[in-house]
Amino acid sequence: MNDTDTTAEHGLVKRATGIPHLDAVTHGGLPAGGATMVVGEPGCGKTIIGLQILASALACGEGGVFMSFEESREQILRNADAFHWGPQLRESPRCEIIDGQSMKGADFSGAFDIDGLLAVLDLCIGRVEGTWIILDGIDQLLRRQPDNQIAIDQITQLNDWSIERGYSLLLTGKHTGNDSALQPNHLTGIEFMLNTILVLSSTLVDKRLNRRFRIAKYRGTPHNPNELAMLIDDAGIQLPYAVPFVADAVPAAGQRISTGIERLDRILEGGVYRGSVTLVSGQPGTSKTTLGAAFVAAAAKRGERALLVSFDEFARQIVRNVSTLGIDLQSPIDSGHLRVVARASWDSLVEEHYMAVLALLDDFSPDCLVIDPASALLKSTGTESAFLALERLLAVTRTRGITTMLTSLSEADDPFGESTLSHASTLADTWIVLRYQVNGGERNRSLSVVKSRGTAHSNQVREMTLSPQGVDLADVYPYGSEVLMGTARAQKESEEAALRQRQVKERLRQQQRLEVEIESTRALIQQGQAELERLQEELVAEHQDQAQTDRGASQHQDSILRRRSADQGGNDQ
Amino acid sequence: MNRALADHHHSHDATLILFITGEAPRSRRAQQHLKTALAASGADLAPAREIDLLSAPQEAIDFGIFATPALMIIDASGKRQVLYGDLSDGHSLSHFLAALSAPTP
Numbered sequence: 001m002n003d004t005d006t007t008a009e010h011g012l013v014k015r016a017t018g019i020p021h022l023d024a025v026t027h028g029g030l031p032a033g034g035a036t037m038v039v040g041e042p043g044c045g046k047t048i049i050g051l052q053i054l055a056s057a058l059a060c061g062e063g064g065v066f067m068s069f070e071e072s073r074e075q076i077l078r079n080a081d082a083f084h085w086g087p088q089l090r091e092s093p094r095c096e097i098i099d100g101q102s103m104k105g106a107d108f109s110g111a112f113d114i115d116g117l118l119a120v121l122d123l124c125i126g127r128v129e130g131t132w133i134i135l136d137g138i139d140q141l142l143r144r145q146p147d148n149q150i151a152i153d154q155i156t157q158l159n160d161w162s163i164e165r166g167y168s169l170l171l172t173g174k175h176t177g178n179d180s181a182l183q184p185n186h187l188t189g190i191e192f193m194l195n196t197i198l199v200l201s202s203t204l205v206d207k208r209l210n211r212r213f214r215i216a217k218y219r220g221t222p223h224n225p226n227e228l229a230m231l232i233d234d235a236g237i238q239l240p241y242a243v244p245f246v247a248d249a250v251p252a253a254g255q256r257i258s259t260g261i262e263r264l265d266r267i268l269e270g271g272v273y274r275g276s277v278t279l280v281s282g283q284p285g286t287s288k289t290t291l292g293a294a295f296v297a298a299a300a301k302r303g304e305r306a307l308l309v310s311f312d313e314f315a316r317q318i319v320r321n322v323s324t325l326g327i328d329l330q331s332p333i334d335s336g337h338l339r340v341v342a343r344a345s346w347d348s349l350v351e352e353h354y355m356a357v358l359a360l361l362d363d364f365s366p367d368c369l370v371i372d373p374a375s376a377l378l379k380s381t382g383t384e385s386a387f388l389a390l391e392r393l394l395a396v397t398r399t400r401g402i403t404t405m406l407t408s409l410s411e412a413d414d415p416f417g418e419s420t421l422s423h424a425s426t427l428a429d430t431w432i433v434l435r436y437q438v439n440g441g442e443r444n445r446s447l448s449v450v451k452s453r454g455t456a457h458s459n460q461v462r463e464m465t466l467s468p469q470g471v472d473l474a475d476v477y478p479y480g481s482e483v484l485m486g487t488a489r490a491q492k493e494s495e496e497a498a499l500r501q502r503q504v505k506e507r508l509r510q511q512q513r514l515e516v517e518i519e520s521t522r523a524l525i526q527q528g529q530a531e532l533e534r535l536q537e538e539l540v541a542e543h544q545d546q547a548q549t550d551r552g553a554s555q556h557q558d559s560i561l562r563r564r565s566a567d568q569g570g571n572d573q
Numbered sequence: 574m575n576r577a578l579a580d581h582h583h584s585h586d587a588t589l590i591l592f593i594t595g596e597a598p599r600s601r602r603a604q605q606h607l608k609t610a611l612a613a614s615g616a617d618l619a620p621a622r623e624i625d626l627l628s629a630p631q632e633a634i635d636f637g638i639f640a641t642p643a644l645m646i647i648d649a650s651g652k653r654q655v656l657y658g659d660l661s662d663g664h665s666l667s668h669f670l671a672a673l674s675a676p677t678p
Contacts, residue, residue, distance in 0.1 A: 067639075102637030103657065109665035110602075110658035112640040115594035116626030116633050123630040141640065144657065 006032045012220045015131065015168045018056020019049070021239035025215060025224040031196055032131075035159040035169040040200030044211060045232050046172040047071075047079065049198075050134035052236040053170065054095060055085035063094035063128030065121060070137035073099045083236050094128040100141065108144055114154050117141075118161055125167065132168050139173040156193050175199075195219035200230065208349060213239055229351040229385060240351045240358075241388065245395040251275060257302070257368075257403060260294030260327075263473040264432075267449060267458045272430050275401040276453075277394055279427075281408040282434030286445055287466060288407035289313065291432070292370035293322040293329060294471055295405050300332030304367035308340045309357055311376030315340040326470040339364050345376035353377060354389040358396065369397055374406040394427050429453045434464065437485050444485040447473060463489060587673050589621040592636070592643040595628075599659040603642030606660035614670055646672055 006015045007028040016029040023029050030036045038046045047068070054064040066089075068076050076097055080086035089095050098120070121133055135141075135158070142151035155171070162169035173190075191197060197217040203210050213230040215223050224242065231238040256270035259278075265271040272278050278295075280288050289310075296306035308329075310318055318340060319329045332338035341360060343353060357371070371393075377386040390406075397404045406428070430452040437446045445464040463474040463485040477484040477492045484492050591607060593600035607621060626633045626641055633639055636653075644656045646669070656669040 098634065099637065100639055102655070103640065106655040106657055107665060107669060108658050108662075109656050109669070110661035111599060112642065112657050112659070113594055113597050113599050114640060115597060116592065116630070116641040117639040119594070119627050119630040120633045120639060124634075144640075146658075 014221070016056075017053045018060065019052055019237050021242035022049070022237065024242040024244070025213075025228065025239060026218065027221060027223055030168055030170070032168055033163045033166045034196070035155070035162050035171055035194055036196040036198065037155075037190065037194050038170060038172045038198045038200065039175045039216075040172075041175055041202055043209075044200035044202050045230065045237060046174075046200060047076070047136050048083075048232060049200075049237055050136050050170050050172060051076070051080050051089065052083070052085065053132055054134060055080070055083075055089055055236075057130065057132045058088050058092045058095055059085070062132070063092075063096075063125070063130030064132035064134070065096045065098065065124045065128065065130055066134045066136065067098040067100045067121070068136040069100045069103070069140040071099075071101065073097045076136075082234065084234050085236065094130065096124045096128055096130075098124065100135075103141060103144060108146070111145055111147060111150050114141075114157065118158075121167075122165070125165075131166075132170070133162070134170045134172070136172045137174065138171045152190055152193060155190050159194060191217065210349065213237075229349075231349070231351050231355060233352075233355070238351075238355055240354050241392055245392070246399070251401055253401065258298045259291070260296075260298030261291070261471050261473065263462075264447070267462075267473070268430065268452055269455050272403065272452075273454065274403050275398060276403060276429035277398070277427060278403075278405045278430040278432065279408060280405060280432045280434065281410050283410050283436060286434035286436065287464065287471070288409070288434060289318060289372050290322055290325060290327070290466065290471055291434070292372045292405055292407055293318060293327050296338055296368060296370055297322075297327050297329060297332065299368035299403075300335075300337035304337065305364060306332070306338045306368040306370070307360060307364055307366035308338070308370045308372065309360065310340065310342045310372050311345040313342065313372070315342045324468065325466050326468050339366070350377055350386050350389045354393060357393060361396065361400070361402070366402060369402050369404045370407070371404070372407045373409045375408040391427065430455070435461075437461075437463075437483075439485060440488055442486040442488075444489075446483075446485065587649065588645075588647040589619065589673065590636070590645040590647070591621040591623045592626055592633070592638045592641050592645065593623055594626050594641045597641070600642045602659040602661065603644070606663070606666060607644060610660070610663065610666045610670055614667070614673075644669065648672070 006013050013032040014026070014029040015032040016023050017026075038049055040046045050066060054066050057064045066076065071079075077086070077090050080089045089097065125131075125133060138155075138158075142154060145151045145154070158169060158171065161167075195217065196219070197215075199214045199216045201212045201214075203212070211230040211232065212227050214227040215225055228239045228241055231240060253274040255274045256265075256268075256272065257274050258265050258271045259268065280291050282288050292308060296308050299306035308318070319333070322329060329338060329340065333340065339360070343356065345353070348356070361369070374390060377389060394404065396402075428451075431450040433448050433450050435446050435448075436443045438444075445466070446461050447464045448461040449458065460476045461483050462476055463483070465472050465474055474485070474489060475493070477489055591603065593603065604623075611620070621644070624632045624636075626638070636645065638645065638655070640657050642657075642659055644660065644666075646654045648654075654669070654672060656665065660666045
């Protein structure tokens with residue numbers, strides 16, 4: 001026995017099945033020693049679970065034995081070929097597939113033992129050095145017992161034998177009708193004998209098959225007891241909602257990224273937060289797809305990878321249509337930055353859409369994602385789980401830091417139509433509502449930001465305009481309780497432009513008048529300055545003349561006084 | 574231990590094999606019921622070959638027998654018929670063995 005893939009939990013040793021989702025809901029796998037009963041209606045996937053476990057064991061280097069009491073070896077292998085892991089069942093020397101349907105058409109005379117079966121299984125599992133044994137359709141063997149209690153005892157015998165040997169034994173049994181789903185037909189009471197019982201069921205919803213999975217019993221270990229959606233694709237069994245969501249893993253980035261519409265970015269203080277979720281809701285024709293296209297185009301322009309998943313509209317149509325609005329999607333598609341994937345909402349179950357989008361996220365690893373319209377999931381089969389699928393998907397995008405934009409189609413006759421996906425709106429960080437505003441015989445598109453967490457956004461309704469130059473938001477012109485749009489807004493814009501022009505001209509005239517006055521004043525100043533200088537010069541000359549006159553008078557006076565002096569004899573010198 | 578297959582010197586070229594598992598009570602009862610039925614038939618029938626699957630599990634795979642006891646008839650054309658159980662239902666057993674006495678087509 002290979003113990004490398006076993007885990008012990010509360011004393012119970014489990015062996016991983018290799019089916020990731022099954023291992024998730026069972027918290028590590030099925031009993032490493034002991035029997036597990038898989039009960040279900042025909043076509044639910046019981047045989048596939050067994051085959052996939054065996055294939056996974058082979059892939060891990062272990063062996064296993066598969067015995068069918070309903071189908072031939074060739075039928076089993078042919079069924080397995082439908083899966084990508086199927087060929088190894090045919091090719092591996094460590095896989096024994098035994099045809100156990102020889103009882104078909106046989107006669108019976110009294111009860112029988114299964115010791116010979118155990119001897120065969122011991123021989124085969126020893127030959128392949130295996131750990132897994134699958135007995136597919138065990139009810140087809142034991143229903144031949146004349147006494148139901150003998151069959152129950154032999155299930156117990158199988159369980160005890162597998163515990164003693166340390167084999168992981170998987171038993172499958174058919175259930176039909178309205179009896180307890182915990183037990184296969186002809187094995188009434190088995191639910192009390194085994195510790196692990198898995199129940200598969202299916203219902204037709206809108207003529208499409210919906211498979212369900214439930215762990216009805218797993219004694220001694222925590223497990224997910226809920227009924228879960230189950231899919232079967234080429235990878236085998238998928239339980240889309242099996243993996244628990246870890247809220248702590250969600251990052252909270254502070255970086256803003258563009259929506260692709262400059263003025264919308266300004267309203268949102270630079271755009272939406274990276275890794276956040278934006279919901280764009282609106283009636284048909286309000287340009288939800290255009291907003292989504294602008295968003296992915298902007299992402300691609302930044303060199304990021306963007307994924308646009310379109311329901312009900314083909315990729316080429318989207319590329320063509322938005323190109324008329326100046327949004328180029330073809331170039332980023334060609335460069336590998338953008339992938340546009342179209343899916344028909346009516347063509348798959350909600351869970352299938354969910355898994356397909358997850359596969360795209362895994363494969364393409366986008367930075368930005370647009371689902372247009374996410375409300376189309378409500379049109380697909382199994383819509384009761386549409387919100388669950390959306391919640392799970394958004395949990396994944398948040399955890400991976402993928403900035404996501406969902407669009408949602410509102411009902412045309414519902415004035416509060418944006419509530420159609422109100423459940424999603426509670427999950428969204430930013431909610432943008434697009435509407436038609438009918439005024440003056442016109443229908444104009446409007447945009448308003450209902451909420452944007454962590455952003456002091458504008459609460460005004462704005463007209464959204466589309467042109468070959470792209471998408472834009474018009475200026476806001478309040479008019480009473482309304483905002484002018486369309487022709488009225490254009491008229492108002494024209495009037496305001498004329499007013500601005502008049503104001504500009506008036507200012508120009510005023511400036512010219514001031515300049516003339518300044519020039520005139522400057523000339524007066526210059527003239528005054530010249531007069532001032534002349535007067536100053538005249539004053540200086542006057543001062544000089546006076547000084548000269550004063551000196552001559554003084555000298556003359558001195559001379560007279562000397563001549564009149566007695567000492568000088570009255571002679572002039 | 575498996576007993577030797579009886580020689581084919583009887584009027585009918587059919588082979589009778591009883592698959593058992595050791596000393597299991599049902600196997601023992603089947604041996605007894607078969608012995609009694611063969612004796613009661615009055616036909617010139619060979620004793621059955623016995624195969625113990627506990628000691629020869631590969632035989633179970635080769636013959637496609639996974640429940641015991643099981644009584645197998647292989648007719649001259651190789652066609653096999655199997656009667657499962659401890660052969661406690663005498664009517665079923667005698668009806669099954671009638672194939673051995675039936676004229677070869």
